[in-house]
Amino acid sequence: MENRGQVSTLGTDSARNMVAAARLLPFEHLPCTAHILQRTVTVSIHGSGFESVLAKCRKIVGHFKHSPSNAHELMEQQVACGQKQESLVQDVTTRWNSTLEMVKRIQRNKSPLTTTLAQQKSNVAMLTTQELAKLQKLEELLEPCRYVTELLGGEQYISCSVVLPALCHLFKIMESTEDDPAYVVKFKNDFTSDLSKRKDSTNLTWLKIATAIDPRFKDLKCLPKDERNEVWASLSKLLMAQSPGKQESKETTDQQPPKKRRISVLLVSSDSESDEEEESIEQCLNRYKAEPKLHMEGCPLQWWKKREATHARLAPIACKYLSTPATTVPCERLFSLSGHIIQKKRATLSPDNVNRLVCLSNWLNVKED
Numbered sequence: 355m356e357n358r359g360q361v362s363t364l365g366t367d368s369a370r371n372m373v374a375a376a377r378l379l380p381f382e383h384l385p386c387t388a389h390i391l392q393r394t395v396t397v398s399i400h401g402s403g404f405e406s407v408l409a410k411c412r413k414i415v416g417h418f419k420h421s422p423s424n425a426h427e428l429m430e431q432q433v434a435c436g437q438k439q440e441s442l443v444q445d446v447t448t449r450w451n452s453t454l455e456m457v458k459r460i461q462r463n464k465s466p467l468t469t470t471l472a473q474q475k476s477n478v479a480m481l482t483t484q485e486l487a488k489l490q491k492l493e494e495l496l497e498p499c500r501y502v503t504e505l506l507g508g509e510q511y512i513s514c515s516v517v518l519p520a521l522c523h524l525f526k527i528m529e530s531t532e533d534d535p536a537y538v539v540k541f542k543n544d545f546t547s548d549l550s551k552r553k554d555s556t557n558l559t560w561l562k563i564a565t566a567i568d569p570r571f572k573d574l575k576c577l578p579k580d581e582r583n584e585v586w587a588s589l590s591k592l593l594m595a596q597s598p599g600k601q602e603s604k605e606t607t608d609q610q611p612p613k614k615r616r617i618s619v620l621l622v623s624s625d626s627e628s629d630e631e632e633e634s635i636e637q638c639l640n641r642y643k644a645e646p647k648l649h650m651e652g653c654p655l656q657w658w659k660k661r662e663a664t665h666a667r668l669a670p671i672a673c674k675y676l677s678t679p680a681t682t683v684p685c686e687r688l689f690s691l692s693g694h695i696i697q698k699k700r701a702t703l704s705p706d707n708v709n710r711l712v713c714l715s716n717w718l719n720v721k722e723d
């Protein structure tokens with residue numbers, strides 16, 4: 355590989371074949387956090403009290419999706435109710451957050467849906483008040499998951515160091531309360547249990563160091579107190595491994611071995627240099643810890659660039675760990691864009707032209723943002 359020296363991590367989904375392939379490569383494997391989160395959502399919904407309500411929602415959406423006349427009548431009712439015209443959304447297993455979007459559309463259009471279904475005298479029944487209340491609960495549960503998925507799937511900011519704080523946020527939200535109905539408690543318990551298992555299977559060591567090296571989260575409040583010292587110890591080992599090796603003097607074969615007294619002097623000298631190195635590493639970390647925290651809207655890479663001279667030993671590590679994306683979403687977004695460009699009638703496009711078109715599309719999106 356030409357860029358092997360520039361590649362530090364390999365991001366994939368959690369499929370077994372991808373994980374097995376990643377083990378064969380000489381890179382750190384970082385499973386896609388967005389895939390993990392969406393799989394947890396799917397597992398939590400399955401077996402909870404929301405399945406019957408969602409099945410009814412899919413039936414309602416299908417009634418209007420498969421008939422243009424039904425969809426037209428619904429839009430007329432939306433206008434009559436003073437609402438924005440919008441079509442319903444069918445949830446798809448492979449399309450992230452589609453279940454949440456389906457629930458939101460039905461919630462927003464419950465009045466037009468009720469009127470349209472009543473006028474059509476259809477066999478499809480509208481959701482009851484209790485079922486709509488269940489949908490509201492489900493929306494409240496899925497909305498934080500959508501936020502975290504979109505947050506970690508960004509490509510114009512640092513995302514790797516945000517994984518552990520974001521998951522910590524989700525765990526707190528999914529804590530059960532006394533006011534929660536039984537089906538909500540079931541969802542939260544399943545969500546917490548499944549996400550904990552999947553979190554342990556990720557590259558936690560890499561994520562912890564990335565979090566510690568981010569000046570926004572260096573207090574490591576997203577980790578238990580007993581794990582924080584371990585993270586700084588791991589960072590110390592990285593600094594020690596980064597330090598240049600000591601050059602040993604070459605000895606000729608004719609040279610006599612040094613006397614015992616001289617050996618003891620060399621040992622003392624070696625211990626002294628080791629102590630000085632450990633102290634310098636400790637001072638390096640303490641100097642970084644003493645820096646004021648960066649505000650949440652700030653860019654960690656720019657922060658490190660401005661302080662590269664002050665933290666000369668930590669800066670390369672920060673660049674390596676913070677530049678790792680937390681998800682494979684940007685890559686999949688790029689694949690989707692390439693699929694729209696390389697169509698049946700444009701199959702003869704050269705690779706160079708495809709690269710140019712993809713770059714132009716990306717630049718235009720950045721300019722619009």
